[in-house]
């Protein structure tokens with residue numbers, strides 16, 4: 001979590017000095033942490049331009065009708081992979097630093113999720129999965145950046161598809177709930193009947209590059225950033241994500257977005273439901 005510790009100094013004796021030193025160290029740690037976030041944001045920003053130039057040049061060459069050697073196709077694939085990774089790291093570092101630009105407008109989640117589910121339907125069905133949307137039949141409107149919210153649900157749905165074997169079901173549910181201190185939230189659950197996640201892994205799930213059992217996840221083609229991005233994007237909207245899972249039975253991720261102007265404390269942004 002974020003470092004927000006500072007202890008009031010009440011005496012000038014040895015004890016007071018220890019507290020002062022502790023506070024200085026906390027401050028320095030926080031400064032170093034902020035500098036790290038800025039550095040990642042700056043580096044990834046600088047990497048984006050040369051990468052898109054490389055991608056463009058490779059595509060122009062292919063379109064010009066030249067014979068394209070297989071090595072070149074391989075380079076093209078890797079350049080695309082690297083661009084996606086750099087883009088993900090860039091938005092993630094901005095969101096972590098609380099500097100993610102959000103273009104918030106009233107967004108009807110019911111209609112928005114219909115479109116998103118439609119977009120991933122083909123991929124789900126290709127993998128032998130049934131995907132369905134259970135929504136309340138009226139608009140559920142939140143103030144949100146549609147593009148960021150799309151990425152949150154695409155990340156969750158892509159995972160549900162990746163980690164559920166053929167024959168399984170993915171269900172998306174929307175409801176309105178009073179969650180905390182009488183605040184009304186739009187709650188969207190992505191429920192899969194997949195491989196599930198062991199309880200001891202749940203806490204690390206939202207960490208950068210974290211993957212449950214490297215070997216299990218490696219061949220699925222993700223970057224390990226999907227859930228961190230989802231978490232930080234939802235948090236930037238004043239919301240939080242809940243997860244509950246049962247190995248071999250399935251996983252439920254619930255995205256809770258405030259309806260109205262409520263916000264929630266940063267350190268409650270992830271909740272593990274036992």
Ligand code: ADP
Pocket residue numbers: 155159160163192194195196197205210211212213217221222223224225226227228251
């Ligand atoms: P990745 O790019 O590896 O999918 P994510 O951050 O999206 O990275 O997810 C982190 C890890 O969490 C995954 O590697 C996978 O082990 C696990 N995971 C995420 N979603 C699910 C799910 N729906 N079912 C089972 N495991 C999941």
